[in-house]
Amino acid sequence: MKDTSLKDTRILSRLLSAALFCIGFSALAAPDRASIGQALDLRDHWLPLTRDLMLAPTWTEDGDAFHYKLSVDGGFYFFRQSLRDSAPQLAFDHNKLASGLSAVTGQSYQARDLPFEQFQYADRGEAITFYLHNARWQCQLHTADCRDITAPRQSSAFGVVRDLKQDADDSPVWSPDGRYQAQVRGHNLLLLDAEGRLLFQTDDGDGSNFYDPQSIRWAPDSSALVLVRVQPGTARYVTRVLSAPEDQLEPKVIQQLYPKPGDAVDVDQPVLVQLQHKTAIDIPNALFANPYRIDQMAWQQDSSAFTFRYTERGHQRMRIIRVDAKNAEATALVTEDSPTFVNLWAAFHQPLQLGEQGVVWLSERDGWAHLYRTDRSGKQLQQLTRGHWRVRQVLAIDETAGQIWFTASGYYPQQDPYYEHLFRIDLDGDNLTALTERNAHHDVVLSPDRQHFIVRYSRVDLPYVAELRQSSDGALLRTLAQADISQLTAAGFRPPQPFVAKGRDGATDIWGLIVKPQNFDPDKTYPVIENIYAGPHDSFVPKSFWPFGFHSGGDKVIGMQALADLGFIVVQIDGMGTANRSKAFHDVAWQDLVDSGFPDRILWHQAAAETFPWYSIEGGIGIYGASAGGQSTVAALLFHPDFYRVGVAYAGCFDNRMDKISWNEQWLGYPVGPQYAASSVVEQAHLLQGQLLIINGEQDSNVDPASTMQLVDALIRAEKDFDLLIVPGGEHSVGRSSGPIRYVQRRQFDFFLRHLQQQTTPDWNRAQ
Structure with a gap:
């Protein structure tokens, strides 16, 4: 042939x-x-065939130690290390914890197969907290006493319609100085002193226009608070039949609050309550007249103002709004407009506390996701990052050091454009510094004091390598784990x-x-x-x-x-x-x-x-x-x-x-x-x-x-x-x-x- x-x-x-x-x-x-x-x-x-593969690590609050889940013979264990001591130690007694968790949940858990990937220490290291099946749990390490500690909250369907069939937590919310308590009763806000004497209350709340107790936010200096008054949206329920329940022969009917496209959403009206004047002031809504959602309400540390995010119905406009605590005047720090959509799935903003205050936020206005900064008047100061690559996550903003830590993808043209890398840049947009550069994807966890970071890098053909590095220059301090897939x-x-x-x-x-x-x-x-x-x-x-x-x-x-x-x-x-x-x-x-x-x-x-x-x-x-x-x-x-x-x-x-x-x-x-x-x-x-x-x-x-x-x-x-x-x-x-x-x-x-x-x-x- x-x-x-x-x-x-x-x-x-x-x-x-x-x-x-x-x-x-x-x-x-x-x-x-x-x-x-x-x-x-x-x-x-x-x-069971992979060894020394580290899952996402967690730093302690002081940044002196960290813990992680690691693959071992027969499953996984949690280990702990400190910055000073490189020898890993078991984070707790796994057998005891598995026994305690099994006893209270009715499920059978094994020491090498605990059903969570991360935890936080609590009670000065005497307990741990973790999430299991969308609930927050706490287990005492010495007694293995485990309990569900999920805080009661009124649920909200997809974040836009509150479930009014479920009672909201209306317990008092104390001011930071402990002198006052705010509480919602009968749809209205009550302001009381520490002994429970009434100081002020609203009278405009009812079932169709009620104050939300879960929205109460006190100013750090206890001079004011903000909350929202709600006009409820459409309570659409989806009904399902559980045809073969495990605890009875007959079917069960299940209903779920489930708003669909076009339904009316809850309309939140921010209200500023000033203690000195004992007044409740509706914030004029000219800047947020057609809300899909109002969220991320937070006070400035000096109590001079609070901010919130406004997403307009249709997702083609987003604003970060600042409200002056003295005169209730609203200012748009940021307005994001798009002829298509503003991507709220990847949105980020953080109000600044020092100097000109203002905000750092993520925008795609130049065609790529980059960081921008404004002052407190909403005037754009500058674009901080730029190029045909995108910022993926902001890990920390250190205003004292004047630095932002973030991950980005697409920065290295010769690499897969989805690989994430760690970067640092000054708050004025100078000194962009790449802290990782390998041809791999990088998962980064920054220490609370931003002095160190743990990076796990890998590709689909490169098993995870986990390293402890110095943040100032990215220098390697210690290899923590290198997955063995032999x-x-x-x-x-x-x-x-x-x-x-x-x-x-x-x-x-x-x-x-x-x-x-x-x-x-x-x-x-x-x-x-x-x-x-x-x-x-x-x-x-x-x-x-x-x-x-x-x-x-x-x-x-x-x-x-x-x-x-x-x-x-x-x-x-x-x-x-x-x-x-x-x-x-x-x-x-x-x-x-x-x-x-x-x-x-x-x-x-x-x-x-x-x-x-x-x-x-x-x-x-x-x-x-x-x-x-x-x-x-x-x-x-x-x-x-x-x-x-x-x-x-x-x-x-x-x-x-x-x-x-x-x-x-x-x-x-x-x-x-x-x-x-x-x-x-x-x-x-x-x-x-x-x-x-x-x-x-x-x-x-x-x-x-x-x-x-x-x-x-x-x-x-x-x-x-x-x-x-x-x-x-x-x-x-x-x-x-x-x-x-x-x-x-x-x-x-x-x-x-x-x-x-x-x-x-x-x-x-x-x-x-």
Whole structure:
């Protein structure tokens, strides 16, 4: 046979791939119970095989010591170190704490598998506090007495509508000097002295216009306080039926306060109460006349003023407002306007206390996320950072030293633009100093006194290294931990492969990851499945070493490997419309969530197929995703049927008018208009081609489960065939215990094997 060029080889490879697709990728071994079971058990098999991997460290309040969770034989332990002593010590008696926590919760916890990743010392080191299942707990270390110490507070649905069925905490709020107490009774504010004698009260509060006791904020010098008076919004409740409760035979009805796009929100009116004059003054609302939310209310340390953040309905305007404590005059320190959206998911501001006071805040006004500063009059002083890179997190502002500590990504052009690095800059914008520079992603925890920092750096192909460094110049003081993955590698682990291709504009780099089977054979071709999440609130392709379930998202990551091991190439991509790049990159999502970055994703897949002969997209690819990813999965089958042909959609917000108010108004705007219907896959369900499996938890509290059933109804009316799995009691994560989660994942695996590989899967109902 004569020699062929590389191009000819690829053409022949594609022809062979297409032929294999027609006969169901017959070169791939048919799966059996054992191989599918092995994939389902991958997390449990791999989790114990990493040593000395440090999870997020925590500094003590004095900054002299720190503690962290570290992988050891059989699980994890918490260790403690000090700046002076490099020898790590166990942070507490793990057996005792596991026993105490198990006794009070009724759950079985083991010493090497405690259910939290971080804690704080309390009671002078005699106790620890941590969060477990959205509650705050405290355990005494010597007695292992554990209790829930969550402070009672009236909940607020998505931060914009208070739950008036739940009583607010109306206990007195004492002034800093201990001379006065403020309390709300019968919807009005009462001001009392230390003995409980009435000094002043309001008389304009009632059920439709009430004072919120949880909003009371005293001035540091006790001369005044501020709180809000509330006009309540729409009390929309979603009703769900728990069909198979664990404690009784009959179903239960569950209601959840759940405002949706377009609903009326609580309108908060800030009120200044001056003790000297015993007056309550409404702050004139000309600068905040159309609120979506008023929050982050805080006093200046000298009690001269207070500030709050105002987000206008529609998310196209945000203001930081300063109110003078003497005359109640309001000034806009910052006004952020955007023709698309002001991204409140990445917002930051901090009022300054010294000198000209004013505020430091994060803005995308020049097309990238950068830091700016104003004085107390609202006059812009200067842009502090600039360039084609973005500030990601502000870790600290030290006004005495005149310095800001922050992380940023995209600073080094030769690196992945999502890698975060640590920087310091002066408050006047001078002396930008990079304190990390390795070609890796950096997680940084700064000490309270800003003299030291702990950095954990990694890549998907570089296990975590944790170091203690000096803040002044970044000098290395001590290597704290270096993850050992030798056992993991021996068990078959291979890192995923980053891949970059140009997006729809032909110029912008689109980044993604390729996950291959552990038994990958470069001479074979593999069908491709995309794990999609295109929510505009973040970026999602992993940049640090794969967590394998160590923290949120880990199970999804290892699920990609488990699926790949059944004979697939599994990928994840950050297309345009996701966050953490330029403002223009992000704006693609504005009022067009159904776009989901598909023009970029398809080009990325095509570039990968051009590059790798084993990457087969002939005949279409598979796709799966949850929540917004579920919506994108269905959109792929509806609007790109020639490319995406098999999809598994979990817990989708299939029509954004049915989903929560906060996320959807941020990206689709207000008022609710035709842009909402245009992004609805329910409206276009009749366009379905290919194979679709819909999976939803019956008790999803994040996305109204009725959204799924409305899609089902539309598909039935259009006489479309599809598969549906409803998990009784399942939450947004679908399963409520290990059994359903395993079952749900197996159903996904089966679906792709049957429809993308044309394989016959095991008869799971047949007795073994």
